[in-house]
Amino acid sequence: MTTDTFEKERLLPHRLPLVRVLVAIGGIYLAQSLVGGITFHGVPAVLRERGIALDKIGLVSLAMLPWALKFLWAPSIERYRLHGREGRRSRRIVLLGELCGAASLMALAFIGPSPTLWLFTALAMVALFSATVDIAADAFAVEQLSEENRGWGNTAQVGGAYLGGVLGAGLFLILVPTAGWETACLLSAGTIILFALPFVFGPEPVAAPVDSAHKPSLRYAFGRSEVRIGILMTLLFEAGVRLASGMGGPFLIDRGVSLEMLGLINGVGGVATGVAGTALGGLLVRVSGAGPAVILAAVGQAVALSLYAVAAFLPEAPVSVLIGISLLKVFAMAVGFVTLYALLMGLSSLRQAGVDFTLFQCADATMAALAGYGGGMLASIFGYGLCFAIAASLGLAAVFALPALLKQLPDMSGTVR
16 A cells, blocks of 8 residues: 555544435535525516516525635635544534524515515625535535545535525415415525534544644645636536526526426426436436546536427417426436536545535536526527527536546556545
């Protein structure tokens, strides 16, 4: 055994049984993504149904900026998480963050669905606490998932994320017209707490080893080529789908789909296609490896976005066809998330998993915020057709660029990361 291999083995944490890990991270990602579903899909659809202009709806995406900026405080959170005398402090961070996030959602219930500064502030506070929770939860996942189990781990992550997104984009939209805005927000706050419980009250290894000589930092992260390439890959991979994603709900609303029907589409349809997509993504990673799986997923996303663009230019396109294409995009995105994040986990350092993986997620969140706002502006000025056509072009560009970036990744077998 080489010195590097020995050092890598020394840094590996004591891992829990896979089932416990999957339940814990699946629940926490469901809770986290419920917030994203409400912000990216639920609130925009409600605002559009009430006649709010598309450019103002696009501003909602900017409330997600804490997810794009969390790398700024990730080193501090990671140092606190790693260097507790009693062991890892992941659960403590998650508990406090989820309680504060739920309180912010409760405040949103009494603010009301209008594009005011208070609405954006409440959404930003929910995002701030959720983003901080993500740092600890992601580090836990990177540490606890061995290479051969990352596909299944990411399936649980993304599956939980899609179920949470469905609750935020589906059940939330059903509750708003039937039970009221306040009830929908309060029930969402309770759901966040409920699904965080398996993580908060689950076990975490007490004696997991720590490289005490290393201080988690951004400098160390950016000094690694794996991190730099991973960030670029994330931006390219997500640009197209993020540009189209925020306008999907308003597009269907403007084509005659009711708010209740959109809730059912995002709910029932989203669950089925999202779960199927995560399962396929996990299988692709298991069979072909993360790199080839990412390329296949990029092709699927480009196809779905191209169909979306064509449909947007056809005013006579049946609503059923539009719904089918929308669900196909959800399926492709689910496959994409599983494969991409399985790859990014492998690029994260065991010395500071919470920092490295956070940088990848921040790149994704930055693209989501900017593309979400840009999509609103493009759709408002030029129409949905051009917005989705640009998204499809970005998806095709990723298909051609990603293989070259994968070739630049170093061989990390037997090295300390």
